[in-house]
Amino acid sequence: MAEVLQHDVLVVGAGLAGMRAAIAARARGANTAIISKVHPVRSHSNAAQGGINAALLDRGDDWEDHAYDTIKGSDFLGDQDAIEVMCRQAGASLIDMEHMGVTFNRDDDGRLGTRAFGGQRRARTFFVGDFTGQALLHVMFEQLIKSGVQRYEEWFVTALIMEDGQAAGVIALEIRTGELHLIRAKSVILATGGCGRLFEPSTNALIVTGDGMGLVYNAGGQLMDMEMVQYHPTTLAGSGVLISEAARGEGAYLRDKDGNRFMEKYAPNMMELASRDVVSRAEQTEINAGNGVDGCVYLDCTHLGEALIMEKLIQIREIGIDLAGADMIKEPIPIRPGMHYIMGGIKTDIEGRTNLNGVYAAGECANVSVHGGNRLGANSLLDTIVFGERSGNHASEFTRNMDYVEFDANAALNQERRRIQEMLDRPENGDRWSAIRREMGESMNRNVAVFRNEEGIEETIDDLHQLRRRYENVPVHNKGKSFNTDLIFALELGYMLDCADTIAVGALERKESRGAQFRTDYPERNDEEWLHHIVLTKGDGGPVTSELPVTITQWTPEERKY
Amino acid sequence: MDVTIRVKRQDPEADGEGRFPYWQDYPVTIADNATVLDALIQIREDDDGTLSLRCSCRSAICGSCAMRINGHAGLACKTIANTVVQDGVITVEPAGVMPVIKDLVVNFDMFWDKIEAVDPFLKHMGQEPDGEYIVSNDAMLHLSGVTACIMCGACVSDCTVLEVDPTFLGPAALAKAYRFTADPRDGDAAGVSMERLWALSEPTGVWDCTRCNECVQACPKGVAPMDRIMAIREQAIQQGYTNNNGARHTDAFTESVGHSGRLDELRLPIKSVGGFTNMPALMDYMPVAFRALRRGKMPPIAHKNVDNVEAVRRLFRQTEPDPPVPQVSNNSPFG
Numbered sequence: 001m002a003e004v005l006q007h008d009v010l011v012v013g014a015g016l017a018g019m020r021a022a023i024a025a026r027a028r029g030a031n032t033a034i035i036s037k038v039h040p041v042r043s044h045s046n047a048a049q050g051g052i053n054a055a056l057l058d059r060g061d062d063w064e065d066h067a068y069d070t071i072k073g074s075d076f077l078g079d080q081d082a083i084e085v086m087c088r089q090a091g092a093s094l095i096d097m098e099h100m101g102v103t104f105n106r107d108d109d110g111r112l113g114t115r116a117f118g119g120q121r122r123a124r125t126f127f128v129g130d131f132t133g134q135a136l137l138h139v140m141f142e143q144l145i146k147s148g149v150q151r152y153e154e155w156f157v158t159a160l161i162m163e164d165g166q167a168a169g170v171i172a173l174e175i176r177t178g179e180l181h182l183i184r185a186k187s188v189i190l191a192t193g194g195c196g197r198l199f200e201p202s203t204n205a206l207i208v209t210g211d212g213m214g215l216v217y218n219a220g221g222q223l224m225d226m227e228m229v230q231y232h233p234t235t236l237a238g239s240g241v242l243i244s245e246a247a248r249g250e251g252a253y254l255r256d257k258d259g260n261r262f263m264e265k266y267a268p269n270m271m272e273l274a275s276r277d278v279v280s281r282a283e284q285t286e287i288n289a290g291n292g293v294d295g296c297v298y299l300d301c302t303h304l305g306e307a308l309i310m311e312k313l314i315q316i317r318e319i320g321i322d323l324a325g326a327d328m329i330k331e332p333i334p335i336r337p338g339m340h341y342i343m344g345g346i347k348t349d350i351e352g353r354t355n356l357n358g359v360y361a362a363g364e365c366a367n368v369s370v371h372g373g374n375r376l377g378a379n380s381l382l383d384t385i386v387f388g389e390r391s392g393n394h395a396s397e398f399t400r401n402m403d404y405v406e407f408d409a410n411a412a413l414n415q416e417r418r419r420i421q422e423m424l425d426r427p428e429n430g431d432r433w434s435a436i437r438r439e440m441g442e443s444m445n446r447n448v449a450v451f452r453n454e455e456g457i458e459e460t461i462d463d464l465h466q467l468r469r470r471y472e473n474v475p476v477h478n479k480g481k482s483f484n485t486d487l488i489f490a491l492e493l494g495y496m497l498d499c500a501d502t503i504a505v506g507a508l509e510r511k512e513s514r515g516a517q518f519r520t521d522y523p524e525r526n527d528e529e530w531l532h533h534i535v536l537t538k539g540d541g542g543p544v545t546s547e548l549p550v551t552i553t554q555w556t557p558e559e560r561k562y
Numbered sequence: 563m564d565v566t567i568r569v570k571r572q573d574p575e576a577d578g579e580g581r582f583p584y585w586q587d588y589p590v591t592i593a594d595n596a597t598v599l600d601a602l603i604q605i606r607e608d609d610d611g612t613l614s615l616r617c618s619c620r621s622a623i624c625g626s627c628a629m630r631i632n633g634h635a636g637l638a639c640k641t642i643a644n645t646v647v648q649d650g651v652i653t654v655e656p657a658g659v660m661p662v663i664k665d666l667v668v669n670f671d672m673f674w675d676k677i678e679a680v681d682p683f684l685k686h687m688g689q690e691p692d693g694e695y696i697v698s699n700d701a702m703l704h705l706s707g708v709t710a711c712i713m714c715g716a717c718v719s720d721c722t723v724l725e726v727d728p729t730f731l732g733p734a735a736l737a738k739a740y741r742f743t744a745d746p747r748d749g750d751a752a753g754v755s756m757e758r759l760w761a762l763s764e765p766t767g768v769w770d771c772t773r774c775n776e777c778v779q780a781c782p783k784g785v786a787p788m789d790r791i792m793a794i795r796e797q798a799i800q801q802g803y804t805n806n807n808g809a810r811h812t813d814a815f816t817e818s819v820g821h822s823g824r825l826d827e828l829r830l831p832i833k834s835v836g837g838f839t840n841m842p843a844l845m846d847y848m849p850v851a852f853r854a855l856r857r858g859k860m861p862p863i864a865h866k867n868v869d870n871v872e873a874v875r876r877l878f879r880q881t882e883p884d885p886p887v888p889q890v891s892n893n894s895p896f897g
Contacts, residue, residue: 039670041713042616042624058693098694101684101747103706106699113699129706134623138709142683176663205618206603238595241621311703315710319621322640325595434607477611482575483664486611 007033007150008399009392010185012157012170012212015043016133016381017363017388018191019140021352022149024392025189030399032392033150035157035172035183037207037488040141044193044205045384048133049244049316050117051125052097052381054090059114061124063087068555070379073119073275074343074372075515076531076557077225077550082350082368084553086379089386094126097385102139103128105312115249115312117377119275119562123249125378130246130315136381155181156488159416160188160215160359163407167358170215171416175488178481180420182413186399187358189391190216190346191384194364198496198503199339199449200441201240203232212365214495216346217502221356223536224367224548226499227506228343228516230375231450233279235338237296239323243316243335245377247328248272250312252301254283255332256291267562274562277374277516280337284450287336298332337450341380343371343516344506347535347548352391358398362391369533372550373515423490426475433474433490436467440500448507453521457508464504468497502536505543509534527557564591565647567601569613570655571665583662587651592643598652599627599638602666615666622782625712628719629666630655635716635780657719672728673715676735681758684742687750695747708741711785717777723770730770733777733787736762740790743797759798768794769808810834820878823868827861 009025011018014036026032036043055061067087071078098104098112104126107113117125128135144151152172158180159171169184192212196204217223233254234243248254254272256262266282267274274282283297291297301309306329309317313328320326326333345367352360352368363384370383443463447456471493478486512526513519533548567590572583588605599617606613617627620639627638632646632653646652660668717733718724724732731739739762742748742755749755762768768791777787799809814833818826835843854860868874 038616038618038624038626039674042618042626044619044624046623046712047619047621095694099684099686099690101742101745103702103709103745104694105706106697106702108699110696110698112694128709129703131623131710134712135706135709138711138713145678146683176669205624206620207618239620315623322622322642323595323597432607432611478614480573480576480612480664482573483614483667485606485614 004184005181006169006184006404007031008186009033009189009395010035010170010183010187011189011191011392012036013043013191013193013363013365014040014144014151015045015191015193015363015384016137016140017384018189019144020385020388021189021191021360021362021392021395023140023143023147024389025396026147026149028393028396030396032396033152033183034144035152035155035170037154037156037175037211039153040144040151041138042207043137044208045137045381046134047203047205047242048136048381049130049242050246050249051115051127051132051378052094052136052385053117053120053124053376053378054094054126054382055087055124056091056094056112061122063090065122066090066120066124069120070370070376071372071555072560073374073376074370075277075374075525075560076527076555077228077369077372077515077533079369079372079551080553080555081551082370085350086370086382086386090382093382093385093389097136097139100139100143102135105129115246116273117249118245118273118279119270119376125249127246129311130244130313133381152183156491157211157215158420158491159412160219161407161412162219162356163405165357166405167356168405168407171413173420173488175483178484180413180417182409184404184409186402186404187360187395189352189360189362189395190365191361191363191388192365194342194345195496195499196339196342197437198440198500199229199444200438201235201445202339202441203235203240203242204340209492210365210495210499211492212361213346214498216354216356216359216361217498217536217538219356219359220538221354221359222347223502224344224347224533225369225372225506226342226344226502226536227510227534228371228373229339229448229503230276230341230343230516231280231337232340233276233283233337234299234335235340236319236324237294237334237336240338241319241323242338242340243299243319243333244313245276247299247301247313247316250308251304252299253303254279255298255300256286257293257297258291262286262291262297270562275374275376277518278562280450281518283337292336293334296334296336299328299335300332301328302330302332339445339449341375342503343367343369343373343375344503348387350390351394352387353394360391360395362387373517420487424476424479424487426473428475429473431470431474433471433493436470436474437493437496440464440467440497444500444503448504451518451520452507453519454508457504461501461504461508464497464500471497498538502543505545506534506536509545525560531557563594563596563644564589564650565601565643566590566651567598567605568651568653569665570653571613572656572662573664574662575664594644596643597639598631598641598643598646598654601643601652602638602654614664623712625714628657628714628716630657630719635719637714637716637782640782657715659718659721659724660715668715670715673713673718673734676731677713677738679731680735680739680762682738682742684745684748685755686747697746701746705741705745708737708744708785708790710783711737712783714782716780716782717787720776720780722774722776723772727770729766731766733771733791736768736771736794737785737787737790740794743794754801756801759794759801759803762794763798763803763806763809768798769806769811805836807834807836810836820875822865823871823874826865828863828865
């Protein structure tokens, strides 16, 4: 019998939200561990480029202004109590990160400098060049080292164990050895990030496969607003890699094939800095009307000057050179809207609690909901830190005088071993998980993208049914133990298919246009019938939908113009 | 583009021949602007699911896919295949120095142990301010050039010291250390990180670097670890940490060339270890000295000036206004 692994608080995922949660729980005395399928600094929080929002009172900013911009950005689908919590906490969380050592850019007085970002009336985005996420992630890892949290690095969670309606632990594959382990826990915080790879293409890293959402969904938990998928306005032609909103924040223009700044037609006041859903729709409209080139429009930074680009946009310039052969100092670069982020996720309250007792969620995998129908740029880093910390705090208190749940650990472990062995034993049939994933991604990107309609979404739901049948028989080529990524990708695909189902069903259900959901067959926002969240739970034949009201505190929904 | 990706494979846990390294050729057809990583992903997805590698972001920010491409460490996702193809072939091997787990996946444990060994977190002596620290933008931009490090291990892979001396802290950890020693928020009120500089001047630290420049070449993010190591040496000497072989070596070198215009190879090692008071270290040199003597390579006992030595001295006076002063104190902040 292997040694018993057990922790008061077990955090799954070691990006910003997960590490922040683990550090918070440990600081309150809980025996805390963090488990991640990649080393913490490989996490996708790295990819956040532009910055982190906070309304600093001593700069004359006001958290209520930040809250209003966020609510308007969400197209009034965000829960206003949660948004208030986030925006009030932002300043303190930002200063915490600075004290931990983040090398934020400064103004001339040596104080934290800001840049403008989309959908906001003030420049309140604090930044480290154009690699803010990486800078924050590495500093958070430094603090994790210091904290004494136990780390299970390169362990992949295959199952969330619930016993009598209470979190009891997880089962995880140690990737290096191929051994399956059971880790008992009094509470489990999921911080596994989004599910972007179920779209093809996507700006997301290859590890972003909806693991936490899949785990909760299969354990009977609630997902919410899954139809709200953000297409980022500036992803690079070809590879689809992200080009930060920081470029437009620093003054870059969007131009059509004739050089016109087409945003004049769509957002005469905010222009290129309207919210992301608005800009992406504008681009796609222009591209569809034949005003683009090879499915792209142009991001023009040439007037910003070499000095500014070399100080503040250095990484994205390199990406342009490396991957598109275009130097933004000298020429406009071809970009297009690309799948980037999911506002939807595991339904939580403002403490990070899900509807499953002892299970928490934070970061992109969670839906608190602070982003509603559309997330503002630079609110995601803030979300991870604020709600990561709150989840860690709450989970440590929750487990304080609690015993481990009793259950038959061997039976649970054996059941999971059999499931995985069955996958490894499948006969060769010529199919590949990669082919299924690509077909899923292309179908999603065709029909559940910037513009959607009933016919297209139903086609994708149909595709997903067929792909799932193929998935149930897909063979795994690699039968070995050590670093069997072939097996892991096959397991991840299961999570992705679950998430894809809920996204498509949510998109079909919401018969209006709000935020990132634009239905060409229902082109107007309809507050009368649809100012509510769509909750999805697992039923026999697929996702089952229900409704939850949107929490409105002091900002009444109004028409949205930029 | 048609290209053969020649991968060095190994599965140390396998029973058969696969335990030992072997080369496998994968012919692939890839787009003209595809990266080496695109080719590897295509192989593992469509051709051979047993091929293991780490990768994630595809945009040189996660640090997962460092490996040796045509013999030199780099990120597969940042290397455009058609720029490295040689006679239709690209060779791909796991990163060096670290042991192989499987195929292109290496064990990073020693890498992280070294990072942890430099106390990789901000240590501010005294009270934190209520708001942010007030520091110059230039100071932060300078640091951001170092915090741009993504911990990919390319520098460690190609470090010629680590290849033979696993105790060396190595380029990644020392660059990380510099990120703190150069941070005005770390250390005392003047931003001087005395304890760090002392520890980094010890054996395994900054003086073990041989300045081969491989890490600077390998780094995909322009961090230039060796330059950071040299900067720590400067910081340490400025704070008076000169009671070590490296600092004494630097001083003896400067002193000799500044005085005679050439290196006094006989006295250099003696001065570097601290003079005749350090007999154990000098005894270690004896076998080398005897071998040199036997082969007629012993430097002359009488050290002569070069012709026109005044010109060299004049140069020194112009570039080194304060000639090094030998110091003999124990510089430990704890002692």
